[in-house]
Amino acid sequence: MYDRILRDKELKVTPQRIFILEEIRKMGHAGIEDLHDKVKEVYSSVSLATIYKNIHILVEENILREVPVHGRKPVYEINIGDHVHLCCSKCGEISDLMDVDTAPMLAEAEKQTGHRYERIAVMLQGTCKSCSN
Amino acid sequence: MYDRILRDKELKVTPQRIFILEEIRKMGHAGIEDLHDKVKEVYSSVSLATIYKNIHILVEENILREVPVHGRKPVYEINIGDHVHLCCSKCGEISDLMDVDTAPMLAEAEKQTGHRYERIAVMLQGTCKSCSN
DNA sequence: CTGATTGCAAATAGTTTGCATAGCG
């Protein structure tokens, strides 16, 4: 599944990397420590240092994207391009909102500043579906 | 200048707090270490622990706002409500864009999810004015 | 005065690095 993506970036396909990517895909968004715990369940000898090293490489290569979160350590997600993030004020769950178009705001900002922007990150804070019941 | 704001929140008005707030206002956006260095220039005995403690309190009380930044430690700004941030990919400078209206995107997200959001944070990445020359 | 705040030092948490070994290509 991720073999191809790694090979294309000239990164070696190691089980650690596969498990890291698989786990992030499953979790949607994962912090370093969560990820280490989860990967250890299937690959018990994996070290925290390996998680750190790989996260850096994978972010560098745009396979992953870092999502900075208000008041916490960042989480990481598979890079699927710009989209809106939601962060629940109660449970802290991070989720994606794929259907809100960020282009109009980007266009407005470019119009006002006369510059082009490479990336837009939008984070909304509120109560998520499960917590509002 | 900030006496009133502190008093309203029932926080004691100490020179350290005044200098922290003054410095953030002057710098626009400041990280913990920058802030410590700058405040030390005028109040040389201030400790890093005091900076940390006050930043927490001031964020808690909504006097300051934390701005999470992709790949770095967060910076802090005087809380002036939701607005768009720019981060220069070259020099790293963080700046504000006050005139882009975030309400339409917020409304769209609320429409799609059926929930209300308390806050929207938008970060644009690109090359800033000075760096594009 | 009295409780909040400060500064220091020590403790804790988070991240990076160096190096010997293992394993991908």
Place this chain on the structure above:
DNA sequence: CGCTATGCAAACTATTTGCAATCAG
């Protein structure tokens, strides 16, 4: 086989905490 990647331990950086002294109200 050669070089990258891993795991470990140690180093380093960042943040928090406990406590005695200080200061604002």
